[in-house]
Amino acid sequence: MAKLVERRPLKAWERLNILAFLKGMRTTLRWLLKRPITxxxxxxxxxxxxxYRGTPTLVKDIYGREKCVACQLCEHICPAKAIRITPGPAPEGFSHIGRAPAIFQIDRSRCIHCGLCEEVCPEEAIVLQKEYSFSGTDRNAMMIDKEELYEAGGTLPDKYFKWGKSE
Ligand code: SF4
Ligand code: SF4
Known part of the structure; x- marks a missing residue:
């Protein structure tokens, strides 16, 4: 059989919650004296x-040339199916590569920043950089094209040449 326990009435000082108030003030004062962490x-x-694995970008070599050769390995490896590439001919004067992406799109709303595209790229043309802050009002705004990817990626120094190429 259940036993009823009478609740003890609170004393006057307990009803004022002074102890809890003082504890709260002690915590506030302690943090006031510390360096802000916000x-x-x-x-x-x-x-x-x-x-850090931020947003994927396309990068150019130190001579301002596209490093991507449109091999589509990154498109195939991407688990989120965030990359779409349409290969095209290499731009005139770019005899060092056979082809380049005519269309290269990344859907930022799908990307999970896993870094597999960067890992698999034989040319070190796609690099996850530090930028992490982006937003859009709809899904189309989260789709970035080749020009924007190159603008975000810029040029990376020689250390990013995976195969020790110098030109
Ligand atoms: S980081 Fe991962 S999810 Fe994002 S584009 Fe590259 S492979 Fe796809
Ligand atoms: S970014 Fe790299 S893996 Fe992707 S298509 Fe270009 S060269 Fe190939």
Missing amino acids: LEYPEARPYIPDN
Whole structure:
């Protein structure tokens, strides 16, 4: 049989919650004296390590040439099916490559930043860089094309030549 336990009426000082108030003030004061851990985002941004996997971008070599040869390995490996490539001829004067992407699109709303495209690329043409902040009002706005990918990627220095190429 259940036993009823009478609840003890609170004393006057307990009803004022003074103890809880003082505990809360102690915590507030303790944090007031510490260095703030919050940031005024987006003006202030946290430290991003070099191996951070942000948004995928396309990069050019130090001579401003497209590194991507439209082999489509990244398109095939992408688990989220976020990459779409249509190969085309290499631009005139780019005799070092057979072809280049006529269309190269990445759907940022699908990308899961796994880095597989960067891993598989034989030319180190697609690189996940540090940018992580992007938004759009609809799905089409999250689809970025070749020009935007090159603009975001820029030119990376020699250390990104996987096969030790110098030109
Ligand atoms: S990071 Fe992963 S999900 Fe994003 S485009 Fe590359 S392979 Fe696809
Ligand atoms: S980015 Fe790399 S893996 Fe993808 S198509 Fe271009 S060369 Fe091939």
